[in-house]
Structure formats: C-alpha cells, structure tokens
Amino acid sequence: MRKTATVLGTATAAMALVVGANASANAATYVNAGSDTLQNVTAALASDYAANVDPGGNNWITVNAGVPAGGQATGKAACNTQYGTGANPWPNGSSAGINALLAERAGTSANCLNFARSSRGPKAGTAETTLTFVRVGGDAVTWATKKAGAPASLTSAQLHGIYDCSITNWSQINPSLSGAIQKHIPQAGSGTRQEFIDKVLGGFDPTSAANGACAATVIQTAQENRGDAPQITTTDAIIPYSQAAYGEQTTPASGVTNHTNGFTPRQIDGKAPNATGFVGNRSVYFVYDPLDTESDTDTIAFINWAKAPAQLPIWQTFGFVA
Numbered sequence: 001m002r003k004t005a006t007v008l009g010t011a012t013a014a015m016a017l018v019v020g021a022n023a024s025a026n027a028a029t030y031v032n033a034g035s036d037t038l039q040n041v042t043a044a045l046a047s048d049y050a051a052n053v054d055p056g057g058n059n060w061i062t063v064n065a066g067v068p069a070g071g072q073a074t075g076k077a078a079c080n081t082q083y084g085t086g087a088n089p090w091p092n093g094s095s096a097g098i099n100a101l102l103a104e105r106a107g108t109s110a111n112c113l114n115f116a117r118s119s120r121g122p123k124a125g126t127a128e129t130t131l132t133f134v135r136v137g138g139d140a141v142t143w144a145t146k147k148a149g150a151p152a153s154l155t156s157a158q159l160h161g162i163y164d165c166s167i168t169n170w171s172q173i174n175p176s177l178s179g180a181i182q183k184h185i186p187q188a189g190s191g192t193r194q195e196f197i198d199k200v201l202g203g204f205d206p207t208s209a210a211n212g213a214c215a216a217t218v219i220q221t222a223q224e225n226r227g228d229a230p231q232i233t234t235t236d237a238i239i240p241y242s243q244a245a246y247g248e249q250t251t252p253a254s255g256v257t258n259h260t261n262g263f264t265p266r267q268i269d270g271k272a273p274n275a276t277g278f279v280g281n282r283s284v285y286f287v288y289d290p291l292d293t294e295s296d297t298d299t300i301a302f303i304n305w306a307k308a309p310a311q312l313p314i315w316q317t318f319g320f321v322a
Contacts, residue, residue: 027056027057027058027059028056028058028059028298029058029059029061029074029075029076030058030059030060030061030114030115030298030299030302031061031063031074031076031079031112031113031114032046032061032062032063032097032113032114032115032116032117032286033062033063033065033090033091033097033100033113033116033117034065034091034093034094034096034097034098034100034116034117034118034287035065035093035094035097035116035117035118035119035191035284036064036065036066036092036093036190036192036223036224036225036245037117037119037139037191037192037224037225037242037244037245037284038117038118038119038284039062039063039064039065039117040248040254040256040318041137041244041248041314041315041317041318041320042062042117042286042306043062044254044314044317044318045306045311045314046060046061046062046302047060048311048314049302049305049306053305054298054302056298058298059075060302061074061076063083063090063091064090065090065091065092065093065096066089066090066091066092066093066223067083067089067090068089068090069083069084069085069086069087069088069089069090070083070084070085070086070087071089071090072090074112076112077110078110078111078112079110079112081110081112082109082110082112083112088109091113091116092187092189092190093186093187093188093189093190093191093193093224094116094117094118094119094120094189094190094191094194095120095188095189095190095191095194096189097113097116097117097118097287098116098118098122098128098131098287099189100112100113100116101113101115101116101131101287101288101289101292102127102128102131102289104289104292105289105291105292111292114288114296114298114299115286115287115288115299115303116286116287116288117284117285117286117287118133118191118284118285118286118287119139119141119190119191119192119195119242119282119284119285120191120194120195120198120282120285121133121283121285130289130291131287131288131289131290132287132288132289132290133285133286133287134285134286134287134288134303134307135283135284135285135307136284136285136286136303136306136307136315137244137283137284137307137315137320137321137322138274138281138282138283138284138320138321138322139242139243139244139274139281139282139283139284139319139320139321140242140243140244140273140274140278140280140281140282141192141195141196141199141200141240141241141242141243141273141280141282142200142240142241142243142265142266142267142268142273142278142280143159143200143238143239143240143241143265143266143268144227144238144239144240144241144246144263144264144265144266145237145238145239145263145264145266146227146235146237146261146262146263146264147170147177147179147235147236147237148235149174149176149177150170150173150174150177150266151173151174151266152266152267153266153267153268153269153270153271154173154266154267154268155268155269156200156202156268156269156279158173159200159201159268160201160202160204162181162183162238163183163185163201163204163206163211163214163218164204164206164211164214165211165213165214165217167181168180168181169181170236179234179235179236180234180236181236181237181238182219182232182233182234182236182237182238183206183217183218183219183237183238184218184219184220184222184231184232184237184238184239184240185197185206185207185218185219185220185240186220186222186223186224186240187220187221187223187224188220190224191284192224192225192240192242193224193240195280195282196240196280199279199280199281199282200240200268200279200280206218207220219231222239224240224242224245225241225242225245225246225249225259226259226261227239227241227259227260227261227262227263228259228260228261232261239263241263241265242319243265243273243274243319244284244318244319244320245319246260246264246265246319247318247319247320248317248318248319251317251318251319253317254317254318254319256318268280274321284320286303286306286307288300288303309322
C-alpha cells in the first residue's frame with residue numbers, strides 16, 4: 001500500500017481533467033459522469049490510477065454532475081457528439097448517469113460513458129437491473145441545518161411531519177425555538193434525493209401530487225450538498241446532506257471547497273450517520289453496462305482497483321466508509 005501522505009497528496013491534486021501520465025498513441029479515453037456525491041473521490045482515484053497503475057497509459061476523465069453542453073473537453077468523439085457545444089448537458093445525478101448508459105445501449109445517444117457514478121442502487125423491476133452495479137463504498141444521507149438551538153437529533157416521524165407540512169415551525173420541535181421551516185430536497189434524478197425519500201422519509205415523496213399544496217413548499221432547485229446554495233435563504237432551513245460530502249468538504253486534505261456554510265449533518269432517532277442501524281445508511285456504486293459495444297476490460301480493471309482495500313485511505317479522505 002502506498003503511504004497515506006502520498007495518497008492524500010494525490011487526492012488533493014485530482015480536481016481537474018485526469019489524463020494518464022504515460023498516454024501513448026494507442027491509449028483509450030474512459031469517461032465517467034453522474035452522481036455529484038461521488039465525483040471528487042472518483043477524480044482522485046482516477047488520477048492515482050492513471051499516474052501510478054494503468055498499464056495502458058489510458059486517459060481517465062471524471063465529469064462533474066451537471067456540466068453544461070460543451071463545458072468539458074474529453075477528446076472522445078462520441079462525447080463531443082453527445083455533450084459538445086449545442087448538444088446536451090452532462091448527466092446531473094445518479095439517475096441521469098444510469099439513464100445515459102441505457103440510452104447508449106439503445107442507440108439513442110452516442111457511446112460516450114464507460115461507467116456512471118451512482119449514490120443509490122438499481123430500481124427493482126426496471127432496465128437498471130440489467131446494468132452492473134459494483135459497490136465501491138459506504139455513505140449515509142441525513143438532514144442538516146444551521147438553526148441555532150436546533151436539536152442534535154430528530155425522529156423519523158418528525159422529519160416526515162416536516163416534509164408533509166404537519167410540522168411547519170421550529171416551535172413544534174422545541175417550544176423555545178421559533179421560525180418557519182424552509183425545507184429542501186435535491187433535484188429530480190439525484191441519488192441523494194431518492195435515498196432521502198426511500199430511507200429517511202420511508203418512501204414518502206414530499207414533491208408528489210399526493211402531498212397536496214404542501215408539495216409546492218418543498219424547494220427542489222438547490223444543488224445537493226451545498227449549504228451555500230442561493231436558494232437557501234434562511235437559517236431556518238432543513239436540507240438533506242450526504243455524510244461523505246460533509247466529510248470531504250471539511251477535510252482540507254481532500255482539496256474540496258467547503259460549501260457547508262455552517263450547516264451540519266444531524267442524527268435521526270438518536271443515531272449518527274454511518275452508525276449501525278442508522279436509517280439513512282447507503283451504499284455507493286460504479287455502474288457499467290455489460291452489454292455495451294465497447295470493451296469493458298479496462299473499465300472493470302479500474303473499478304476493481306478502486307474498491308480494493310488498498311484504496312480505502314482515498315475513500316476515507318473524501319468522507320466514505322468501507
């Protein structure tokens with residue numbers, strides 16, 4: 001195993017395009033996109049792999065979630081066709097990355113992505129189950145706030161009540177507090193959004209028509225894991241947050257900008273994120289299509305390397321657990 005200092009130094013330097021150090025005329029370009037939660041650790045891993053491991057000297061490119069059309073140069077013709085200037089924005093979130101792989105298989109989009117990043121598992125009974133989801137780490141999704149005096153823990157029932165509008169003011173949580181609760185949820189297609197709905201809210205989607213007029217009070221436009229998002233306009237806000245995202249943003253060695261803006265992730269039912277039995281614990285995945293027309297040999301080799309115990313220090317720097 002490389003020394004930890006070397007690993008952390010590699011992680012810090014991995015926030016931009018990643019190109020194999022020994023690239024040759026025969027090198028291929030491998031591109032990943034999708035989950036916001038996984039983008040920074042994937043860039044760090046790809047940088048390390050390209051510089052120190054990859055026998056083919058290939059180019060490994062990690063595209064951040066939601067990059068606009070033409071916003072990322074890859075040198076890969078299919079990516080220029082699909083996501084170049086005047087084409088489509090890059091996938092923004094887990095579902096968008098997964099759907100992009102399925103569209104490539106169907107021939108409705110150019111064959112750009114080699115794997116997608118996902119902070120949720122496959123949806124049962126859908127075409128997603130024909131993709132290969134490789135678990136690469138652990139994370140937890142929870143609620144966060146910067147409200148002065150807010151409790152360290154809320155119950156699952158209280159969180160459900162906040163999102164179904166039966167609890168609308170902090171005074172209903174604690175009589176010594178006051179302030180209308182501003183509630184947020186990530187954009188459609190986000191793995192963090194889906195896991196928050198499925199696990200923290202017990203399958204209740206607060207944005208659905210079944211939630212009546214309350215659905216319109218849930219803000220869905222703030223970028224996930226961003227306490228500094230401009231849509232968050234009050235200290236009375238509650239937002240879902242990935243524990244890993246919080247970890248990487250508050251760990252200087254990661255090189256990731258701190259976007260917490262005073263928000264801190266909290267407990268649910270008296271249990272901390274990642275603790276045994278915490279309701280929001282989740283796995284994160286690299287996803288590839290075993291039926292695509294490209295060779296997956298190099299992609300699989302990278303994924304297997306990335307999830308090996310020797311790379312755990314990199315994952316931990318970015319807030320993930322084994």
